[in-house]
Amino acid sequence: MTREYRYLDGIRDALTHQMATDDRVLTIGIDVGRPDGPYTVTKGLYAAFGGERVLDTPIAEMGFVGAAVGAAMAGARPMVELMYLDFIGSCLEPLLNQASKISYMSNGALSVPLVVRTQMGTGGSAAAQHSQNLEAMLAHIPGLKVVVPATPTDAYGLLTSAFADPGPVIYIENRSLYRFRSGERPDDGYAVPLGQARTVTSGDDVTLISYSRALHDCMTAVPQLQEDGIAVDLIDLRSIVPLDFEAVAESVRRTHRAVIVHDAVETFGVGAELTARISTELFDWLDAPVERVAAGYAPSPFAPSLERANLPNPERVRNAVRAACGLAAVEPAAA
Amino acid sequence: MTKAGPSASAPAEDDIDQDRALRAFEMMVTIRAFEEGAAAGYRSSEIPGAVHVSIGQEAIAGALSVAVRPDDALLSTHRGHGHCIAKGVSLEAVWAELLGRTTGCSGGRGGSMHMFSAEHNVLGTNGIVGPNISLAVGHALGSRHIKHSGVTVVMFGEGAAATGAFHESLQLASLWKVPVVLLCENNSFTEFTPFEDWATFSSVRSLAERYRGIELLQCDGTDLLASIDAVDRAFEIARAGGPVLLEAYARRWHGHYEGDPQRYRADGGGAGDGRDPLEVGREQLVAKGIAAEVLDEIAARSSQAVDDALIAARLADEPDPATVLDHVYAA
Ligand SMILES: Cc1ncc(C[n+]2csc(CCOP(=O)(O)OP(=O)(O)O)c2C)c(N)n1
Numbered sequence A: 001m002t003r004e005y006r007y008l009d010g011i012r013d014a015l016t017h018q019m020a021t022d023d024r025v026l027t028i029g030i031d032v033g034r035p036d037g038p039y040t041v042t043k044g045l046y047a048a049f050g051g052e053r054v055l056d057t058p059i060a061e062m063g064f065v066g067a068a069v070g071a072a073m074a075g076a077r078p079m080v081e082l083m084y085l086d087f088i089g090s091c092l093e094p095l096l097n098q099a100s101k102i103s104y105m106s107n108g109a110l111s112v113p114l115v116v117r118t119q120m121g122t123g124g125s126a127a128a129q130h131s132q133n134l135e136a137m138l139a140h141i142p143g144l145k146v147v148v149p150a151t152p153t154d155a156y157g158l159l160t161s162a163f164a165d166p167g168p169v170i171y172i173e174n175r176s177l178y179r180f181r182s183g184e185r186p187d188d189g190y191a192v193p194l195g196q197a198r199t200v201t202s203g204d205d206v207t208l209i210s211y212s213r214a215l216h217d218c219m220t221a222v223p224q225l226q227e228d229g230i231a232v233d234l235i236d237l238r239s240i241v242p243l244d245f246e247a248v249a250e251s252v253r254r255t256h257r258a259v260i261v262h263d264a265v266e267t268f269g270v271g272a273e274l275t276a277r278i279s280t281e282l283f284d285w286l287d288a289p290v291e292r293v294a295a296g297y298a299p300s301p302f303a304p305s306l307e308r309a310n311l312p313n314p315e316r317v318r319n320a321v322r323a324a325c326g327l328a329a330v331e332p333a334a335a
Numbered sequence B: 001m002t003k004a005g006p007s008a009s010a011p012a013e014d015d016i017d018q019d020r021a022l023r024a025f026e027m028m029v030t031i032r033a034f035e036e037g038a039a040a041g042y043r044s045s046e047i048p049g050a051v052h053v054s055i056g057q058e059a060i061a062g063a064l065s066v067a068v069r070p071d072d073a074l075l076s077t078h079r080g081h082g083h084c085i086a087k088g089v090s091l092e093a094v095w096a097e098l099l100g101r102t103t104g105c106s107g108g109r110g111g112s113m114h115m116f117s118a119e120h121n122v123l124g125t126n127g128i129v130g131p132n133i134s135l136a137v138g139h140a141l142g143s144r145h146i147k148h149s150g151v152t153v154v155m156f157g158e159g160a161a162a163t164g165a166f167h168e169s170l171q172l173a174s175l176w177k178v179p180v181v182l183l184c185e186n187n188s189f190t191e192f193t194p195f196e197d198w199a200t201f202s203s204v205r206s207l208a209e210r211y212r213g214i215e216l217l218q219c220d221g222t223d224l225l226a227s228i229d230a231v232d233r234a235f236e237i238a239r240a241g242g243p244v245l246l247e248a249y250a251r252r253w254h255g256h257y258e259g260d261p262q263r264y265r266a267d268g269g270g271a272g273d274g275r276d277p278l279e280v281g282r283e284q285l286v287a288k289g290i291a292a293e294v295l296d297e298i299a300a301r302s303s304q305a306v307d308d309a310l311i312a313a314r315l316a317d318e319p320d321p322a323t324v325l326d327h328v329y330a331a
């Protein structure tokens, strides 16, 4: 059947496949078992695999994320679900000071094959404590990998690779994409390697770099830019760590212009890192300053009007690309 | 190669008590010699970074050494040199780690508070108070799932009982009924504050009482034979499948860290603050009919082994600067 495939199904199917084919895999988290998951991602796992492998936990994030680190060190392949990325405040310790450093501190003798699945997402007035995009904060910790799928098939393929990785991988879903549909269900065990960006559209005028939800704003902007006479090389990073800078560099050497788009706050973000690297490593190829489109440096606001004002959107992307190409901004459409 | 620390393997069937007690005694005096050497190494600046020694608490590690098996896993604390030695890591590998050498158990990448030894199932001393308890509970869960035969033991101080990690982990250990030994060394000081000045509870055990299904034990951690009994019992319970918390009381003789001026301590610390576990153990073994000369000989041999190991560790290379970025990610 070629019914279009949902992002949520990509995650669920990949996870279910791992549970079914590898007895070492455990699913751990709040309401992941009998209640079938807060966002239904883990639906059916408890019924299929039972309470020995699908463990509902109390609200003890530090305890159960730490426990998942320990279980991984014992040779299990735990997948721990952190209901909201914002809740990392309650359990950063086992990731920051334990999981991320154990390979290094043990001189490579030990590893922590752990998958932390969590979700972020702005929009919907989830506001200050439930809609932060904290991927850069995690990427700043050497030893963690940070994965940010934008499409249903990538959601599947990247989760497969997260399980295959010998170290801790933070797999960050975007809840505003859960019901997004595209493509077909991949074959069982389909894998997308971590650290391999995907070219979404090809063009020689400007390199547009994004991931997760914001990628979809870019995809909306690309045809408009085409009408503006700008051919866009759109790159979906797919993972922040490892970062496929080679794909970015290859593109920027052709286009001589770069624009980075993400929902996370701009200051000290992924865009800042990319801008720095593009500026130093590709200085001679650049024809324009690198542009960024990202959230302003404020907590996520509640009021829809404020939330809209602070987030990237296709129009802002379009104008940033036009600016990189030396064109004036188009006026916002009347509200 | 110098020889490993005293063996941590299972005792022979005959005369089990005497043999095990002797081996625990040897471990205890070895750790004392090691820790005195580490304190000296700090004073002479041979050891970079912070050093926390366990002088006054050695009977607990001695008892641990005769109860723990190679397939058990150990997680420890910032005060963990003795625990690693008790788990079988060689004196030379621990020394070399403190000196930041390639032959250190973490290849010089860890240091005193971050010592690992995969081959001995030592899953880290720890610079952070609390999270080792969560890791241990999860390790026990994972171990049971993967069907390892061993149990997981985690060492922690009474200070850790105040952390959220302790309580969250107890909740999970109780819910999941995992084979974990939670071994609390209550040494009456939490950094610079006496236990009674901060704790609004009478004992660490009393906190754990609220979590169903965790067996609670206590012992005098300056008493070698009592410690052996209690630690044995704790491992027995965990081997039968359930979580157990043992609170062992001892005194921390030195400062929180070497170089700690200890202004908070009326007696200034040092020997005499509490019973000396080495003296107690010695009297107990003599009472069991072991000749004093045998014990003297063990003490001399242990101290020689510690010195030899240090000399060997000093000969090892410092890590190659070109390797600084190696092992950030597991291969
Ligand atoms: C989370 C955290 N908070 C504070 C510290 C600083 N610190 C290191 S050891 C210590 C005291 C620990 O006391 P206890 O658990 O009783 O162990 P002991 O030092 O007595 O062996 C403190 C506060 C730390 N390492 N980690």
Ligand SMILES: [Mg+2]
Pocket: B157, B158, B159, B185, B186, B187, B188, B189, B190, B191
């Ligand atoms: Mg203490």
